[in-house]
Amino acid sequence: xxxxxxxxxxxxxxxxxxxxxxxxxxxxxxxxxxxxxxxxxxxxxxxxxxxxxxxxxxxxxxxxxxxxxxxxxxxxxxxxxxxxxxxxxxxxxxxxxxxxxxxxxxxxxxxxxxxxxxxxxxxxxxxxxxxxxxxxxxxxxxxxxxxxxxxxxxxxxxxxxxxxxxxxxxxxxxxxxxxxxxxxxxxxxxxxxxxxxxxxxxxxxxxxxxxxxxxxxxxxxxxxxxxxxxxxxxxxxxxxxxxxxxxxxxxxxxxxxxxxxxxxxxxxxxxxxxxxxxxxxxxxxxxxxxxxxxxxxxxx
Amino acid sequence: xxxxxxxxxxxxxxxxxxxxxxxxxxxxxxxxxxxxxxxxxxxxxxxxxxxxxxxxxxxxxxxxxxxxxxxxxxxxxxxxxxxxxxxxxxxxxxxxxxxxxxxxxxxxxxxxxxxxxxxxxxxxxxxxxxxxxxxxxxxxxxxxxxxxxxxxxxxxxxxxxxxxxxxxxxxxxxxxxxxxxxxxxxxxxxxxxxxxxxxxxxxxxxxxxxxxxxxxxxxxxxxxxxxxxxxxxxxxxxxxxxxxxxxxxxxxxxxxxxxxxxxxxxxxxxxxxxxxxxxxxxxxxxxxxxxxxxxxxxxxxxxxxxxxxxxxxxxxxxxxxxxxxxxxxxxxxxxxx
Amino acid sequence: xxxxxxxxxxxxxxxxxxxxxxxxxxxxxxxxxxxxxxxxxxxxxxxxxxxxxxxxxxxxxxxxxxxxxxxxxxxxxxxxxxxxxxxxxxxxxxxxxxxxxxxxxxxxxxxxxxxxxxxxxxxxxxxxxxxxxxxxxxxxxxxxxxxxxxxxxxxxxxxxxxxxxxxxxxxxxxxxxxxxxxxxxxxxxxxxxxxxxxxxxxxxxxxxxxxxxxxxxxxxxxxxxxxxxxxxxxxxxxxxxxxxxxxxxxxxxxxxxxxxxxxxxxxxxxxxxxxxxxxxxxxxxxxxxxxxxxxxxxxxxxxxxx
Numbered sequence: 001x002x003x004x005x006x007x008x009x010x011x012x013x014x015x016x017x018x019x020x021x022x023x024x025x026x027x028x029x030x031x032x033x034x035x036x037x038x039x040x041x042x043x044x045x046x047x048x049x050x051x052x053x054x055x056x057x058x059x060x061x062x063x064x065x066x067x068x069x070x071x072x073x074x075x076x077x078x079x080x081x082x083x084x085x086x087x088x089x090x091x092x093x094x095x096x097x098x099x100x101x102x103x104x105x106x107x108x109x110x111x112x113x114x115x116x117x118x119x120x121x122x123x124x125x126x127x128x129x130x131x132x133x134x135x136x137x138x139x140x141x142x143x144x145x146x147x148x149x150x151x152x153x154x155x156x157x158x159x160x161x162x163x164x165x166x167x168x169x170x171x172x173x174x175x176x177x178x179x180x181x182x183x184x185x186x187x188x189x190x191x192x193x194x195x196x197x198x199x200x201x202x203x204x205x206x207x208x209x210x211x212x213x214x215x216x217x218x219x220x221x222x223x224x225x226x227x228x229x230x231x232x233x234x235x236x237x238x239x240x241x242x243x244x245x246x247x248x249x250x251x252x253x254x255x256x257x258x259x260x261x262x263x264x265x266x267x268x269x270x271x272x273x274x275x276x277x278x279x280x281x282x283x284x285x286x287x288x289x290x291x292x293x294x295x296x297x298x299x300x
Numbered sequence: 301x302x303x304x305x306x307x308x309x310x311x312x313x314x315x316x317x318x319x320x321x322x323x324x325x326x327x328x329x330x331x332x333x334x335x336x337x338x339x340x341x342x343x344x345x346x347x348x349x350x351x352x353x354x355x356x357x358x359x360x361x362x363x364x365x366x367x368x369x370x371x372x373x374x375x376x377x378x379x380x381x382x383x384x385x386x387x388x389x390x391x392x393x394x395x396x397x398x399x400x401x402x403x404x405x406x407x408x409x410x411x412x413x414x415x416x417x418x419x420x421x422x423x424x425x426x427x428x429x430x431x432x433x434x435x436x437x438x439x440x441x442x443x444x445x446x447x448x449x450x451x452x453x454x455x456x457x458x459x460x461x462x463x464x465x466x467x468x469x470x471x472x473x474x475x476x477x478x479x480x481x482x483x484x485x486x487x488x489x490x491x492x493x494x495x496x497x498x499x500x501x502x503x504x505x506x507x508x509x510x511x512x513x514x515x516x517x518x519x520x521x522x523x524x525x526x527x528x529x530x531x532x533x534x535x536x537x538x539x540x541x542x543x544x545x546x547x548x549x550x551x552x553x554x555x556x557x558x559x560x561x562x563x564x565x566x567x568x569x570x571x572x573x574x575x576x577x578x579x580x581x582x583x584x585x586x587x588x589x590x591x592x593x594x595x596x597x598x599x600x601x602x603x604x605x606x607x608x609x610x611x612x613x614x615x616x617x618x619x620x621x622x623x624x625x626x627x628x629x630x631x632x633x634x635x636x637x
Numbered sequence: 638x639x640x641x642x643x644x645x646x647x648x649x650x651x652x653x654x655x656x657x658x659x660x661x662x663x664x665x666x667x668x669x670x671x672x673x674x675x676x677x678x679x680x681x682x683x684x685x686x687x688x689x690x691x692x693x694x695x696x697x698x699x700x701x702x703x704x705x706x707x708x709x710x711x712x713x714x715x716x717x718x719x720x721x722x723x724x725x726x727x728x729x730x731x732x733x734x735x736x737x738x739x740x741x742x743x744x745x746x747x748x749x750x751x752x753x754x755x756x757x758x759x760x761x762x763x764x765x766x767x768x769x770x771x772x773x774x775x776x777x778x779x780x781x782x783x784x785x786x787x788x789x790x791x792x793x794x795x796x797x798x799x800x801x802x803x804x805x806x807x808x809x810x811x812x813x814x815x816x817x818x819x820x821x822x823x824x825x826x827x828x829x830x831x832x833x834x835x836x837x838x839x840x841x842x843x844x845x846x847x848x849x850x851x852x853x854x855x856x857x858x859x860x861x862x863x864x865x866x867x868x869x870x871x872x873x874x875x876x877x878x879x880x881x882x883x884x885x886x887x888x889x890x891x892x893x894x895x896x897x898x899x900x901x902x903x904x905x906x907x908x909x910x911x912x913x914x915x916x917x918x919x920x921x922x923x924x925x926x927x928x929x930x931x932x933x934x935x936x937x938x939x940x941x942x943x
Contacts, residue, residue, distance in 0.1 A: 134652070135655060137652060138918075138922070141652060141656065141918055141921045141922050142914070142918045142921070145883060146880055146881065146898070146913070146917055147914070149902055149914075150910060151663065152902070153673075153901070153905075154664060154673065226777060233779055234779060237779075237781045238884065238899055238902065239903055253785060256785070260789060261793060261800060263793055265789055265793075268782075268785045268789065269786070269789070272782035272785065272786065275779055276777065276782065361842070361846065388848075389848045389849070390848065392847065394848055397846070397847075398846045400839055400842065400843055405840065406839045406842075406843045407843075408844070408858050409840075410862055419844075420847040423847070423848065468843070471847065
């Protein structure tokens, strides 16, 4: 979701949509968030081994079984079953894989494009800068979710498409921040020395500029992870995300809505908790990184 | 001083304590100063010597990280340290006023001059808005601002720097305080304006019977404006007394060095004299006299023990072992060995 | 001042142009425009007729010109599903979204601003920490989750509030809260940081030195200055809210623009999707422009800049 801050300068200054927990006193290493993220990654990688059932096959006879601790539940289906009898736990586990893959890849795609364009735009200036900046401003005016829905409606949903779409939607946030960094880096001594020494533009950008903006890019990436996952889940929830029957947490919640009125709460709550844990962890980690890697990045 | 001093700081100390309580910065340490009604006191020191903190301490407006750890602030017979925050608000702006260094930053950009000048009057004396507005115009006149009727309705950014500082001065005297503390009021003004402003302050002082505390690092201003002088170093007052006597015969090596470092037209020295070394880190002061590391006249005792304030002559003190009674003789004796 | 307005206006126009270009290009170049712009289930002849009607066999810039021209004249196409002009549909639904956004915005400001002020004034103490948690959750929790949980608690278990539809004030409560929480957090964060900055300023220091009561220092001197960025942010967010409410409106079946978008996507009603996106983006660009102007009006410094 975009929250556009009031323009102080001539540009629409939209920061990354990630929450700024900057005022969180992040002194210690965020052990729990990192542990949670690693755990989710672990589950995603070893899903085939960990999941007790096939996430895509269900039997109508076993539909809407509640979690084990409620009446009617069984140990075979720890967290219950959904409307077509599929095991919720297994779907959650495989859903982790989808979330991880889509989330991380999309963030990487957006990051690579955004960083590259940010460096080019910031360093080269001139019309390259103008073009990139105008496009960035305009695309930032469009709320991410709306934009993503639009693109998904055009190209049709598939896992790859979703990744590309999310990358397209979010690179602008990188570009803006990285460009700002590059602009101030350009003034620094070591860059000027390199120019005077006759280094080509490409070498300067690759050898001098890039390593110095990596920190910001990493921090942004972690902060973006949470946002991207929420957007992906929202897309799935609306039916334009990763297509069924592949289990995606957002999709599970969309399906779960059907049973909500009758009290089948586990179909909605568990996927939601997973999403929430992943997003919160990513945000807390990103924020700790921001403070750790460079206090200057506080303006992110 | 024949009568009761207007302001009397007695062994006042204020420290900054870090959040975990590990680092203590002795920003103001054992400060004893007396000021009579209508007198002008100059407080001089390098940046970080504690002079601004001292001013805020008197006003009881220290930031949350700092607190008064000892001593008294006797003002008109009352100890300000004992006062509650609500009681202090009666004092601030009304009985003691303060002027800050940067006039542009001191004025709220969103409110008119009249609003800001009249504000303390409205709050302390409860007069109506219209009344306060009229008084504001009168105050602008008193600080020699031309066409006060127009100016009073304008905004701070429409004024020049000198005008803004006068306005801040007007705010200061608006409720007829007994004491005005000016924290480097001319530092951000052009040189040509500085003299005018200082003259204005002197006139106001005469007209209103104000006592003035002038915080500055500029000894020239002290010479021109002040009767009394207190020299601060590392949070402590190292020398105190009438300006002329200190200027003629400084007792403390630091004061000597400060006076000596002012380049004079009549000087035929080739180099500027500076004081060796750096001001100390207030969170880890050396044992002994805090000036000892940089002092040309330091001897063994200076490094071992911090000197108390000694009376040099009537009305003058210096915090130096050299000023101790009998110090001159013992030094001479040592030299003779 | 005039210079400023002209500059900003030029900017916004450029952004509008780029927005339309982006949307146009994406549809024409990346997708299969014919499939998108014709109804599902049309015969081959119909498709060919459509292709000609939309000028899809003509050079790109001619197509773009038609695209812009038709939008500017208010022809946003016909909805396949509803068989009415999209523009009519849009304006039919818009009031509902406006209502929802207005209530959500009111909630977000009522919660966000006071808590931001409180957090700043009591920085690093209890209320600040409580505020931070509230903000963290508000900014992290996906809207659909919040909405669904609210339905679970208040409709299913407690039975106090209706879970979907519109009509009464009760219908409005949960969607407005769900939509508003994120923005309440954003507003709180902005108020807090703006307030902290202002509280550290010299004029606030002087206000205290004048002996003003703390309530006046904060209420008069600090607040007006601190609220400038917050108010402008809120203005923009109102329009943003209308456009990001798609999830909330879907969860609660609230008949607004967001739900229209959802329907457009679900029923493959592309003209609707396209229209919502174009209008949404344009709205935001325009409100940014308006807020810029407003900013100049509030802050006397900018007014006299030229």
